[in-house]
Amino acid sequence: MERRPCLSRRLALLLPASAAGLGTLAACGPEGEGSDTPEPVRAEDGSVSLDEVPENASTLVNFGGQMPFVLLVRGSGEDIAAYSGYCTHNGCALSQVQEELDCPCHGSKFDASTGEVLAGPATRHLPEVDVVVDNGAVRRAG
Structure with a gap:
């Protein structure tokens, strides 16, 4: 009688996690490919050039600190x-998609x-953040 290979419980439990991980990786392409969501501008020294x-x-700018992500709107x-x-609903960091900000947690849009x-x-609009422009650089006030 030929014996069939048997799956150990440990291997059987790892298979669904491995499949999910592979599916996630397959959905990811090279950086920037297939995505119209730009990365926030990084303000390394606490300010960002007006340019x-x-x-x-x-x-969308990452100023770092307690509330790093700030949306700058320039006229x-x-x-x-x-x-x-x-997001004012649950505090998730927003991502910018063209002319709107999207919340990845529950789908709110601003x-x-x-x-x-x-x-x-x-249900509440985004609160204003105080910023100043000084010598061609934008930084958070205070």
């Missing part, structure tokens, strides 16, 4: 407004130029 924030557009010249880069809620479950 890195295009006029009449918005840019023309040094006209800058700033909003929290965190207007990237005003911070207003476009889709819930969030």
Whole structure:
């Protein structure tokens, strides 16, 4: 009588986790490929050059510190407004997709130029953040 190979319990328990991991890896392409979500601009020294924030557009910036992600909205010249880069529903960090900010946790969407809620479950707009422009650099006030 020929004996069939047997799966150990340990190996049987690892198979679903391995398959899930492989599926996740297969869904990921090379960095930047297939994604229209730009990485936040990093403010290494606590400030970001005004040149890195295009006029009449918005840019998500990582200032570091207690609340690193801030959405900078620039009009023309040094006209800058700033909003929290965190969802008002559950505090998840937002990602910028063209003219809106999306919450990866529960699907809320915010207007990237005003911070207003476009889709819930969030019900409150993004709070303003105080920033200053000094010598061509934008930094958080205070």
